[in-house]
Amino acid sequence: MTVSTLSSPNTVLANAVEDAVDVLRPRIVDCDIESIGFSVGTQINGHPHLGTHLVQSLAFLLAERARDEFGIDTSVDFCALDNSPAQTFRVDGRRYQRAYAHTLNADEITALLARHYLPLFDACRARTNVPYAVTTYTQQQDTPAFRGEFLRTLELLDAVGSWLSPNSGSAHIRLPCPVCGWAEKHADRTRLLELDEAGGLFEAFCFEHGRYEADITPLGGGYLDLATLYRNVVKERSYRPGDRTLHVMVKGGDWAFGCQLVDGAHAALGLSCGPLPVRIFTPQILGSDGGKLSKSLLRETAEAGPATRDETTPAWLLDPSEWPGTQEDYVEALTGLGELVLSDPRHFFRSYTTTALEALMSTRRPATHDSRAMRPRNMPIYRQYFDLIASGEKTVEVRVAYESMKRIRVGDRINFTCRESSCLTRVTRIGKYRTFEEMFGTERVESVNPRATEAEQLEAIHAIFPPHKEGLGVLTFEIERVDPE
Numbered sequence: 001m002t003v004s005t006l007s008s009p010n011t012v013l014a015n016a017v018e019d020a021v022d023v024l025r026p027r028i029v030d031c032d033i034e035s036i037g038f039s040v041g042t043q044i045n046g047h048p049h050l051g052t053h054l055v056q057s058l059a060f061l062l063a064e065r066a067r068d069e070f071g072i073d074t075s076v077d078f079c080a081l082d083n084s085p086a087q088t089f090r091v092d093g094r095r096y097q098r099a100y101a102h103t104l105n106a107d108e109i110t111a112l113l114a115r116h117y118l119p120l121f122d123a124c125r126a127r128t129n130v131p132y133a134v135t136t137y138t139q140q141q142d143t144p145a146f147r148g149e150f151l152r153t154l155e156l157l158d159a160v161g162s163w164l165s166p167n168s169g170s171a172h173i174r175l176p177c178p179v180c181g182w183a184e185k186h187a188d189r190t191r192l193l194e195l196d197e198a199g200g201l202f203e204a205f206c207f208e209h210g211r212y213e214a215d216i217t218p219l220g221g222g223y224l225d226l227a228t229l230y231r232n233v234v235k236e237r238s239y240r241p242g243d244r245t246l247h248v249m250v251k252g253g254d255w256a257f258g259c260q261l262v263d264g265a266h267a268a269l270g271l272s273c274g275p276l277p278v279r280i281f282t283p284q285i286l287g288s289d290g291g292k293l294s295k296s297l298l299r300e301t302a303e304a305g306p307a308t309r310d311e312t313t314p315a316w317l318l319d320p321s322e323w324p325g326t327q328e329d330y331v332e333a334l335t336g337l338g339e340l341v342l343s344d345p346r347h348f349f350r351s352y353t354t355t356a357l358e359a360l361m362s363t364r365r366p367a368t369h370d371s372r373a374m375r376p377r378n379m380p381i382y383r384q385y386f387d388l389i390a391s392g393e394k395t396v397e398v399r400v401a402y403e404s405m406k407r408i409r410v411g412d413r414i415n416f417t418c419r420e421s422s423c424l425t426r427v428t429r430i431g432k433y434r435t436f437e438e439m440f441g442t443e444r445v446e447s448v449n450p451r452a453t454e455a456e457q458l459e460a461i462h463a464i465f466p467p468h469k470e471g472l473g474v475l476t477f478e479i480e481r482v483d484p485e
């Protein structure tokens, strides 16, 4: 399979949007949004596989696309789930686990992140100019927002538990033993004793240290380890709408199924103080039998030996360190794949087999750049400039040289948008400059804006673009109007 033969069927969601980031549009139009935060969480048990890296790189590419599409600053927040189990064992028929957070010290967690995740994140930041921050689950569960929201769910614990654990009906609240850090995996013997405005008092049992109590309050009271679905419910509710940031959860496609239970719990709790974050589900990576490429496959492989591994799955899909090339090649192939699947919502809202993925990634980035075949690129613009482009008076558009802007070529089509209006153009020439002043040494002032002097334009441009953005460089696109198809 090559890029040119990639065809994707229409689907319900792909049919409803022109671009994957359009799923954010209702919230952006509706609210006074200043920034968009893309949140991606990963369990840090063992080395990541391609599916994990794809979700993470797509978070950056989505953030880049949303920034350029909506003209709003975006960032990526990576939550390193250090509550994933590092050790497990069974005693008297009960399963116990100890999390990475209780097995490794903070320096070891940092080293683990630096080895498996940060090289990709740094490469994605360099490529997209989207900043990122890393938060561990240990830090997240320690915040008053998270703990406060958890305490509010306790008022309706039965209803929440019936959604999050439909069989047992009890939500898994793991409160590790304060002495050894071990906790019952399913928290069978953890009980809520008291709940008042100050917090919740629990009792739990350690196989070695016996009964203990944990008094969970917004400001402290011990480690709070929630099972995956419960953690997502609390995390989604802990975002406050008051910060004028639109929060977007970027999740692997299998979460589309899992969120049914998360949404049931949200409904049981009642919508609280504002809209929940938006979710974007990324393509699932499937093995030859249609099962998800998963870390459990890795573990089974490690235990049963290589004979059980699906022979059609190349080793590097499960372990990126096996990639037959440099780290730069890998990032290039990964982001090239990400850009390809984002180029059309039909390529994004679907799944890929490992075989298809291997073919797509080994072709690296699309080598041919066929401008006519590419969809026009939407570019939002202020009304006053939009009107000048639409009337044909403004023929040069000025932008900061983000990576996404640098990928625009002569012949590409740009569709300028302003609210519900749009104006289709073609790029006829591209100029590159170090500063806006330097740009006016070459570009005609009246082509950029026929209604203002050079000094007035520089003042307006500097008001929009602070020095750190101008420092990225300046691009100009000479454009001509073309008729929509």
Ligand SMILES: [Zn+2]
Residues within 6 Å of the ligand: 177, 178, 179, 180, 181, 182, 206, 207, 208, 209, 210
């Ligand atoms: Zn203990």
